[in-house]
Amino acid sequence: MPETTSAPCAPEDVRRIACIGAGVIGGGWVAHFLARGYDVTAWDPAADAEDKLRRLVAAAWPALEQIGLAEGATQDRLTIAPTLAEAVADADFVQESAPEKLELKRSLLAELAAATRPGVVIASSTSGYPMTDMQTAAEDAGRLVVGHPFNPPYLIPLVEVVGGEQTDPEAVAWASRFYDVAGKSVITMDRELPGFIANRLQEALWREALHMVANGEASVEDIDASITEGPGLRWAFMGPCLTFALAGGEGGMAHMLDHFGPSLKSPWTRLEAPELDRELRDAMVDGCREAAGDRTYADLVAARDQGVIDVLRATGRLGSTR
Ligand SMILES: NC(=O)C1=CN([C@@H]2O[C@H](COP(=O)(O)OP(=O)(O)OC[C@H]3O[C@@H](n4cnc5c(N)ncnc54)[C@H](O)[C@@H]3O)[C@@H](O)[C@H]2O)C=CC1
Numbered sequence: 001m002p003e004t005t006s007a008p009c010a011p012e013d014v015r016r017i018a019c020i021g022a023g024v025i026g027g028g029w030v031a032h033f034l035a036r037g038y039d040v041t042a043w044d045p046a047a048d049a050e051d052k053l054r055r056l057v058a059a060a061w062p063a064l065e066q067i068g069l070a071e072g073a074t075q076d077r078l079t080i081a082p083t084l085a086e087a088v089a090d091a092d093f094v095q096e097s098a099p100e101k102l103e104l105k106r107s108l109l110a111e112l113a114a115a116t117r118p119g120v121v122i123a124s125s126t127s128g129y130p131m132t133d134m135q136t137a138a139e140d141a142g143r144l145v146v147g148h149p150f151n152p153p154y155l156i157p158l159v160e161v162v163g164g165e166q167t168d169p170e171a172v173a174w175a176s177r178f179y180d181v182a183g184k185s186v187i188t189m190d191r192e193l194p195g196f197i198a199n200r201l202q203e204a205l206w207r208e209a210l211h212m213v214a215n216g217e218a219s220v221e222d223i224d225a226s227i228t229e230g231p232g233l234r235w236a237f238m239g240p241c242l243t244f245a246l247a248g249g250e251g252g253m254a255h256m257l258d259h260f261g262p263s264l265k266s267p268w269t270r271l272e273a274p275e276l277d278r279e280l281r282d283a284m285v286d287g288c289r290e291a292a293g294d295r296t297y298a299d300l301v302a303a304r305d306q307g308v309i310d311v312l313r314a315t316g317r318l319g320s321t322r
């Protein structure tokens, strides 16, 4: 049964956000919230977390300046808390981005629910765990929701929001409204699906990519080019369903299905996951190294950020959400 919750402030009145876990995604969230003019308090148990986080935010800042900072937004509004309890003490909203390990998420969310002011909504960045499985140890589980972002959260608009069996629907509605106010493009799901929507789709593509590399059927570089030079260009502004409706010409989706529907049964896909053995792992790692050439991680992040900004600008989506 959902536990009821009552958030201490409206989504529009959020001032301080706690980001728990400050790696790739937690750091990306920190950059996003700072750029939107919030006060952010971060906590991460790693010894080098503060250095890494400040580097990540500094690297993201030029992209954020380019798309426009909120009034008063500054990196100086980031505080690193010495303990989890201090990080969440004054928070109006909590975004958890700790490693994707179910037991860790369970105990961390329980600890967060115990330390955070009553009613404050706590969102997990999990890539695929249903909240029902993560909220089992928490006393006050009604305010726990999934808020699944995309890398980097400071540029990719989408957040998928969904609750678990014990989540109060009010908390889901509050989180969706909050992300909207905070400049994200929100999909609110009314039921739990492992992987939510986008990762379920990405995972299908990813499995096929791994199959092709494992079987020596295509190189990492060709797989990437097949998307960036092909369907990826369309997907930036029109999803896979509508683009395929256009494949049916004036006959639309009806003709497309009558024409190409039977190929659904053809063995184009092999949706059993391949064994991620050492050989496949190394082939993927080597292939990505080759594809990156002499570009460093920082070079690739800068190129990706600029690419996303260019696409958002070209498709008229800078400063607006869906
Ligand atoms: N990397 C990605 O592309 C995406 C990741 N996510 C999700 O975001 C979450 C974080 O993933 P990443 O940032 O990629 O991982 P990461 O490994 O880059 O960062 C995880 C951070 O959590 C810290 N940490 C370790 N134990 C902790 C604890 N008990 N409490 C708080 N922090 C702790 C680590 O020190 C590290 O800084 C995961 O749930 C993941 O599924 C969601 C969308 C995309």
Ligand SMILES: C[N+](C)(C)CC(=O)CC(=O)[O-]
Residues within 6 Å of the ligand: 126, 127, 149, 150, 151, 199, 202
């Ligand atoms: C790799 N990943 C499954 C963690 C990716 C995501 O969850 C979303 C994204 O950024 O594509």
